[in-house]
Each structure stands twice: as structure tokens, then as C-alpha cells.
Amino acid sequence: MDSSRDGRALGPRELGPRILDDLWNRRDVGVIDRHFGSEVVTHLPLPGQPVIKGTPGLRKLAEDMFAALPDLAYRAVEVVAAGDKVLVRGELTGTQRGFLMGIPPTGRSTRLTEHVILRFDGDRVVEMWQQADYLSVLSQLGITPPEGAGPLGTVAHTFRTVGRLGGLAVRDRIRQRKAAAR
Template sequence: MSIITTAERNKETLRRFHDAVSTGDEEIISRTIDEVVQPDVKIRTPLPIETTGTSAMKEVLAVLRRAFPDLHVEVEDVIAEGDKVVTRNTVTGTHRGEYMGVPPTGKSITYKEILIARFVDGRVAETWAVVDVMSQMRQLGVFAGPNA
């Protein structure tokens, strides 16, 4: 009989969150956020929105889904230490809607992100994310570069 540690449970919870995002189903995403994220989650990544907590998380994901309806998060690595879980992800999608002022291009993009989540009582209480926005913009043709 194996014992599931808190770290393993937290890792599985964060994978569940990423899997929900990849469904593209707004209801599944919203329900999963409500189940696995604290309502007053602290999002430590600067965002151009006024909302906070799970509402901010849902708003950010809605913007991404409108821009990239086939958004998919592939979790490459999951590392847990103490009350934190880190995922290194590859994100793909096709640019079908406005994104950060860029009209739809129809281009497929692939970019990397790292998400750190701090857990309290089995739910995400705080997040930090590093997203390769420069790569996104290059692939969408906003900046010159190897992926433009």
C-alpha cells in the first residue's frame, strides 16, 4: 500500500488544472478553478486587469482561449518542494482571435512557460508565472526574429 504525500497530491492538483485549461471547455475550466484554487488566490504575475483572485485567473484564461481556441498546455516537468509545485510547460495554439492588440493571424504558435504554485490546504493559494511573451510576439509577426 503506497502513501500519497502532500507534495504528490499537490502535483496532481496542478496537473489537473493544466489538463482542464487544455480542454478549451469554459465550464470545465471554471469548475476546476473553483475546486482547486483558493477564491482569494494571489497572482504574483503582473496582469493588465483589475480583477483579483479566481476571477482574475478565469479572465486571463478566457482572453487566451478567445485568442487561441485550441490552446493546449503540455506539462514537461513537475517539481514539488514543501508547499510549492513548479511546472515547466510547452503551450501551443492557433491565433484565431485578438491577442494583446494583435489581430488574428491564423498562425500556430508554441511557447514556454514556468508556473510556480503555492498550496494551502490542498488548493492553489498563490502563483508566479514566467511566460515567453517575446516568443509569442515573434511568432505572431510583431517582432522580427527566428520565429517571425
């Protein structure tokens, strides 16, 4: 088990938020190997996202998040623990510079509020659940119609959004080709 600055072993209540801080703020992907069981099961409420089984899938998720939001920052707001489970209410902020949930880079800032439940077996996370406000992120990225748009406004917003996302995807491909040519 990890230890605190005074040398005592950390329990799940202290370890849970520390793991999330090390992963998201310090970009320490090694925390996954150190603190997640190799067969960890991760439940994410993303459309089309199956349950992630094992540390390789969790590592890829983290790397994709770092690519999408290079300035990603995490803040734990509240921690509640009971037995082998820890709930961390937190928020992630960042600027979308890469593909996020299939959306091309918009350059817009996002703030995601979430609840993460970590179930421990000793000092290893063996199961993780996340509930997050992804609809708010879609709104911040300009994907959802503005409030009060009405039926015609919603249709117009949809057409503008499809065109804008297509243009952003083309711009990103051109940027990638230029970078590869250098």
C-alpha cells in the same frame, strides 16, 4: 482533496499538473472554483497586466485565452515539488484566431514555453506565478523584426507590422459585424 484512480488523495505534486491539464486541455473553467482559493493572487509577466486577485480575474484570463487560441493545447513537460509549492514547466500551443495581448487575429500558430509555480494551502492554490517566453510568441506572430534586420530593416518591419495589424483589426471588426447581422 482530489483523488487518484486508486482512491488515494492527491498531493500538490500530482494536483498541480492535473489542474493545468483540466483547465487548458479540457476547457474546464470550473477547476478554478474547485481548486483555487477565492482570494488567489496570480502574478503574470504581461506588460500592463496587474496582479490578478481572486478567481473572477483568473476565469476571465482563461476565457480570453480560449477566445484568442480556440485550439489551445497544454503539455506539462516537468514537475518539481517542494513543500506547499509545485513548479510545472510546460508549453501551450495554438493558432491565434482572436485578440491576444492586444494583437488582432493573425491566423498564425504559436508555442509558448512557461514555468508556473503554484502555492497550495491544502488542496487550494492560493498563489500562482508564471514566467513565460512572450517575446518568442511576439516573434511567431510576426510582431518583432526578423533577426539581423538591421536599423533600416527594423524600421521597415515596424511600418509593415503597423499596417498589417491595422488591416487585421479592420478585418476582424467586419467579421464581427457580419456575424452579428446573421
